[in-house]
Amino acid sequence: MAEFTADLGGTRYVFAGLSELLAAASPPRSGDELAGIAAVNAAHRAAAQQALAEVPLARFLDEVVVPYETDEVTRLIIDGHDAAAFAPVAHMTVGDFRDWLLSDAATTPVLTALASGLTPEMVAAVSKLMRNQDLIAVARKCRVEVAFRTTLGLPGRLASRLQPNHPSDDPAGIVAATLDGLLLGSGDAVIGVNPVTDSVGNAITLLEVLDELRQRHSIPTQSCVLTHVTNTIEIMARGGPVDLVFQSVAGTEAANRGFGVDLAILREAHEAALSLKRGTLGDNVMYFETGQGSALSADAHHGVDQQTLEARAYAVARAFRPLLVNTVVGFIGPEYLYDGKQIIRAGLEDHFCGKLLGLPMGVDVCYTNHAEADQDDMDTLATLLAVAGVNFLIAVPGADDVMLNYQSLSFHDVLYLRSTLGLRPAPEFEAWLAGTGLARPDGRLRALDQDALPAQRFLALASGTDG
Amino acid sequence: MAERPPVRHEPDPQQPDPWARLRAATPARIGLGQVGDAQPTRAVLAFQAAHALARDAVHARLDAAALAAALADPPAIRVRSLAPDRPTYLRRPDLGRRLDPACLPSLPKGDHDLALIVVDGLSATGIAAHAPALVAAIKARLPRDLGLAPLVVAEEGRVALGDEIAEALGARAVVVIIGERPGLTVPDSVGAYLTYAPKRGTRDAERNCISNIHRNGGLSYAAAADKIVWFAGEMLRRRLSGVALKDDQLISLTGSAS
Numbered sequence: 001m002a003e004f005t006a007d008l009g010g011t012r013y014v015f016a017g018l019s020e021l022l023a024a025a026s027p028p029r030s031g032d033e034l035a036g037i038a039a040v041n042a043a044h045r046a047a048a049q050q051a052l053a054e055v056p057l058a059r060f061l062d063e064v065v066v067p068y069e070t071d072e073v074t075r076l077i078i079d080g081h082d083a084a085a086f087a088p089v090a091h092m093t094v095g096d097f098r099d100w101l102l103s104d105a106a107t108t109p110v111l112t113a114l115a116s117g118l119t120p121e122m123v124a125a126v127s128k129l130m131r132n133q134d135l136i137a138v139a140r141k142c143r144v145e146v147a148f149r150t151t152l153g154l155p156g157r158l159a160s161r162l163q164p165n166h167p168s169d170d171p172a173g174i175v176a177a178t179l180d181g182l183l184l185g186s187g188d189a190v191i192g193v194n195p196v197t198d199s200v201g202n203a204i205t206l207l208e209v210l211d212e213l214r215q216r217h218s219i220p221t222q223s224c225v226l227t228h229v230t231n232t233i234e235i236m237a238r239g240g241p242v243d244l245v246f247q248s249v250a251g252t253e254a255a256n257r258g259f260g261v262d263l264a265i266l267r268e269a270h271e272a273a274l275s276l277k278r279g280t281l282g283d284n285v286m287y288f289e290t291g292q293g294s295a296l297s298a299d300a301h302h303g304v305d306q307q308t309l310e311a312r313a314y315a316v317a318r319a320f321r322p323l324l325v326n327t328v329v330g331f332i333g334p335e336y337l338y339d340g341k342q343i344i345r346a347g348l349e350d351h352f353c354g355k356l357l358g359l360p361m362g363v364d365v366c367y368t369n370h371a372e373a374d375q376d377d378m379d380t381l382a383t384l385l386a387v388a389g390v391n392f393l394i395a396v397p398g399a400d401d402v403m404l405n406y407q408s409l410s411f412h413d414v415l416y417l418r419s420t421l422g423l424r425p426a427p428e429f430e431a432w433l434a435g436t437g438l439a440r441p442d443g444r445l446r447a448l449d450q451d452a453l454p455a456q457r458f459l460a461l462a463s464g465t466d467g
Numbered sequence: 468m469a470e471r472p473p474v475r476h477e478p479d480p481q482q483p484d485p486w487a488r489l490r491a492a493t494p495a496r497i498g499l500g501q502v503g504d505a506q507p508t509r510a511v512l513a514f515q516a517a518h519a520l521a522r523d524a525v526h527a528r529l530d531a532a533a534l535a536a537a538l539a540d541p542p543a544i545r546v547r548s549l550a551p552d553r554p555t556y557l558r559r560p561d562l563g564r565r566l567d568p569a570c571l572p573s574l575p576k577g578d579h580d581l582a583l584i585v586v587d588g589l590s591a592t593g594i595a596a597h598a599p600a601l602v603a604a605i606k607a608r609l610p611r612d613l614g615l616a617p618l619v620v621a622e623e624g625r626v627a628l629g630d631e632i633a634e635a636l637g638a639r640a641v642v643v644i645i646g647e648r649p650g651l652t653v654p655d656s657v658g659a660y661l662t663y664a665p666k667r668g669t670r671d672a673e674r675n676c677i678s679n680i681h682r683n684g685g686l687s688y689a690a691a692a693d694k695i696v697w698f699a700g701e702m703l704r705r706r707l708s709g710v711a712l713k714d715d716q717l718i719s720l721t722g723s724a725s
Contacts, residue, residue, distance in 0.1 A: 030558060166493055167653070167679040168686055173493030180489070180497035196679050196686075197694075200713060228710055260672035260710040297560075298670065333648075335560050369521040369649050370557055370589055375514070398496025398506065398514060403679060405650030407518070410496075415504035446501065459485050 002063075006051040013047035018121070019065045021055070023305035024048035025128045027345055031293045031306045031336035038305075053095030053129055057086075060121040066302045066312075071253045072263055077119050077315045085117030094125045101126065101138045101356075111142050115358030120251070120311035123353045127307070132345065135352040136388040142355035144391065146323050147282025148222045148243065150188050150426040152391050153360050158423035159392035160414045161324070161362065162187035165403035169196050171209045177397050178213065179462050183438060183447035183455055184411035185418075188429035189324060189362065189392035190244065190287065192224040194404055203227045204240040211241040217436075217462065220428035222279075222323070224287055229261055229269045236272045243278050244287045244323060245269045250294040251304075251312030258298030263319070270320045281428070284323035284360070290314070291328045292346050293336030306336060307346065311353040318359055325359045326394065327351070329381075330367035331406055340377030343367060347381045351390055362392035366408040375399065375407065382409055386417040393417070415445055494652045494684045517651035524654040526553055529591035535620045537599045538585065543618035546570035546632060550623040563625035566632060574635040579616035581609075581699055582638035582665075586624035590646030593655035597680060597688070598644055601657065604692035605642070610700070626674070630665040640702045641665040642695055647678060656681040659691065661698045663708035673709035675702075 004015040015021040023037040025048035032038035039045035061081060068074045083090075088110070089097055100106055127135060145153040152159050164177030174193055181187050191214070193206055203225040210223035222243035227235075229247040236242050247266060248259050256262055266286075273285040290313040292306040301309060310327065317325045327350035330343040337343045347363050354361030365382045367373035382393060399410035417423060424430055424443065433439035437454025440446060447455045486498035499510040506514075535543040549565040550556035556563050583605065585598045602618070609615060616636040621628055629643035640663045647656040658678040662669055677694050679685040686694075702708045 034559065034561070164495070166495070167656075167681075167684050170492065170684075173495070173684075176489035176492040177495045177497055180495075197677060198675070198710070198713060230710060231713070258670050258672055299668075333557075333560075335558050338558070369518070369651075370525045374518065396495070397493075398499055398510065400496050400514065400517070400651040402493070402495045402650060402652045402684075405648050405653065405656060407651065410506065412499070412501065412504055412506050419504050444504075456485060459489075 004051040004055065006047040008043055008047040008050065011043070013044060013051070015048060015051060018060070018063050019302070019304050021048055021052055022065070022121070022125060022128065022308050025052045026305045026307055027128065029306065029336065029342045029346065030334060030338040031296055034335055035296050035301060035306070037303060049129055052125055053093060055094050055125070057092050057094060057097055057122050058090055060119055060125070065121055065304045065308065066252055073251060073253055073256070073312055073316055076263065076319060077312065080319070081119060082116035085114055087117070088114065089117070094129060097122070097126050098129045098134070102134060106138070106141060108141050108143050111356070112358070115356065118357060120315045120353070120357065121308060123356045124308040124311040127349050127352055132348050132384065135348040136384060139352045139355045139388040142389070144355060144358060144360045146284040146360040148279040148284055148323050149220050149281060150222070150428045151281055152189060152323065152426055154427065155389070156423060157426055158386055158390070158414070158418055159189040159426045160186040161189045161392055161394045162191045163194070163394050163396045163401065163408065164191065165194050165396065165401055167196065167403045169202055169206065171205060174206060175209060175213060178210070179459060180397050181395065181411050182219070183445070183459065184415060185425060185433060185439065185445040186395045186411045186414055187219070187221050188426035190222050190224050192226055192246070192287070194226045196403060198228055198231060200231050200234050200238070203231060204235055204238065207235065207241050213462070218432070220432050229265055233269050233272060236276065242273060242276065244285055245273045246287045246289070248289045248294070249313050249316045250290065250298065250300070251309035251316070252295050252300050252302060254300030255295035255298045256316070258300060263316070266320060284321055286320040286322035287324040288317040288322055289326055289328050290317070290350070291332050292350065293332040296336070297332065307349055310350055311357070314354050314357045314359050318357055322360065324362060324392065325354055326362035326364050326392070327354070328364040328366060330371060330373060331364065333368055334371040337371070339372035340367070340374070343371070343373055344377060344381045344384070348384060348388065351385055351388055360391045362394070363390055364394040364408055366394070366406055368406045378407070378409060379413070382413055382417060386421050386423060419444065514651065521649040521651055521654045524590055524592045524649040527591045528553070529587040529594060529622055531620050531622050534585065534595060534598060538602055538620065539618045543585070543620045544573050545620050546573065547622040548624045548628050553623070556623045560625055563623055564627035566628060566635070571635060574619070574632060575617070576635065577616060577637045578614070579636060579638040580614040580640065580703055582616040582619070582629070582633040582636050582641045584619045584621060584629045584632055584641060584643050586621045586626070586628060586643055586645040588624065588646035589648040590655055590657070592649070593646040593657045593681065594644070596655045597657050600688050601644060601680060601691060604688040605695055608692050608696040626660045627669065629660070630662065630669045631667050633665040634667065639664065640699060640708070642699060653681050653683050653685065656685060659695050661695065661702060661708055663702040663706060675708055675712055
């Protein structure tokens with residue numbers, strides 16, 4: 001393991017290896033401080049960024065941050081590396097790579113072709129040299145299109161996951177929140193419920209309720225109950241209506257073991273879901289959630305900074321051609337991302353890294369009540385992500401998740417983003433909103449407008465108050 | 468085109484409200500109305516007020532002495548984590564998972580089937596409100612021949628603190644009842660984490676969790692206690708916990724009763 005050095009302000013800074021260098025170069029966040037690997041001060045961080053800019057990208061193929069022999073995620077990254085795709089940037093340093101990404105040479109098709117040639121560590125490294133505007137500008141050039149019953153990731157579109165959680169999984173309550181979201185134009189990415197308990201029977205009940213609602217109203221979307229992958233395998237075996245397989249994943253084998261998963265079980269679930277052939281427009285059938293800090297939380301971080309490990313989780317996701325991947329950026333708490341500034345930075349990093357690696361990246365713009373953040377910070381991050389071309393955002397009634405006890409975006413917030421930035425829902429869903437009359441001819445959603453009769457009729461029909 | 472005056476698209480109290488039945492089904496903030504794309508002032512202010520209450524609940528201190536006295540006869544044993552105060556607790560979860568060694572002498576080593584540990588977690592408000600009734604409901608349902616360790620109340624604790632306490636008590640399994648992170652609708656929710664063979668370093672995938680125990684649309688004390696006691700029995704019978712232990716049987720056992 002060679003040393004890296006940089007001179008700054010009359011001091012020589014020495015970094016013992018890539019992991020130490022990456023951690024010290026990372027913009028400040030509480031999780032790296034908790035792990036004891038953050039830069040000790042601002043000059044230390046600036047020196048690390050200078051040293052990192054000089055590291056050849058090819059170096060990341062030779063010096064792995066988590067041992068190859070003992071970590072299947074490292075093996076996935078190294079064994080799956082596409083040398084031909086990497087060739088156009090193989091001669092660059094991390095600093096050169098930043099300049100090139102921002103240049104006119106890095107067009108949308110060029111970046112699409114490059115994705116399989118990049119490793120998570122390369123992408124994480126370059127992000128550490130980028131300002132927020134760089135993360136936005138480059139991510140905006142990336143395009144990752146996927147499909148199941150809707151097409152996601154098209155330019156000029158912003159989809160949303162409708163998250164109708166209920167504190168005791170009451171189907172009537174989940175339907176009520178789903179109708180609220182549909183009337184406000186959400187749900188084109190997925191209608192996805194987090195169940196309270198890990199029960200196969202309960203998950204089947206909820207899947208059947210959502211599938212019945214979707215079919216009765218011919219809603220072009222997919223549904224998901226976000227239970228453990230082993231449960232979903234069992235549900236598929238029992239013939240439950242599974243559109244998408246969900247799983248939380250992390251960037252090391254040990255952290256994934258903490259989630260009770262490995263690559264083999266994900267492969268088994270992926271193949272089972274593909275065999276159901278429920279997608280009408282495409283066969284992207286996986287849904288992954290991630291978040292900085294999960295590896296440290298499971299004591300499985302190997303001395304690697306949380307943002308690099310987060311990018312490694314995307315290597316896991318990318319192996320399964322997912323429909324949806326989102327970082328739950330502010331959910332994990334202030335010990336990993338302390339305040340609004342850190343959450344905003346991390347959300348932009350995660351979106352950038354996921355998109356550059358070729359993932360259909362979404363974000364749960366969110367925070368908890370023990371973090372130093374509020375809805376103003378969420379407005380800022382959501383606006384920046386929509387500018388950056390995020391595939392989808394998560395939305396819940398009134399921004400208040402009454403089951404997971406945290407704040408995300410509201411359905412209203414998605415309407416604000418679409419109208420302010422001229423973005424539209426997924427085309428199939430947009431056509432459904434127009435066809436049902438839920439959207440006005442100008443595309444605006446006005447569910448509670450007194451002359452919004454189609455909305456009132458839909459509500460009466462769907463909630464069973466029409467008879 | 469003629470200018471239209473701005474319209475406030477809020478529910479009209481004079482009209483029959485199509486949302487009434489839906490609102491009865493969920494505590495979620497549905498049918499809020501619209502001003503343009505945004506939420507009406509009334510909804511925005513209600514959200515901000517709830518956020519203020521939740522923020523205050525996070526920083527509240529547990530009256531551990533009163534709780535220990537209310538929980539048991541004789542009073543529960545009181546311990547604390549290595550986190551000295553709430554600000555440190557919030558930034559250093561590692562300290563909240565470790566028992567203050569000064570508390571070890573107060574935990575008598577025995578030979579028990581189950582330890583029941585009450586921890587403030589992120590809502591001392593929730594623990595103060597629900598722990599006495601929930602613990603009573605659990606104790607009423609436990610089999611007579613089950614060996615229960617002395618009750619413990621822990622301050623500034625995380626879930627994993629229970630592993631070290633149960634190990635010190637000599638318990639084969641542990642139930643940790645802990646204050647959950649306050650939400651806007653419910654600042655006083657509690658959860659129960661069940662672990663077989665608890666010890667320092669136990670992984671989260673080796674636990675089973677029952678969350679959202681509170682009185683605002685969440686699990687009732689009786690329903691939660693049914694689940695907890697069923698899980699505890701299965702853990703001890705099958706000698707495992709976590710993702711390998713699913714609660715299908717529970718659903719078929721309790722059915723509509725839950």
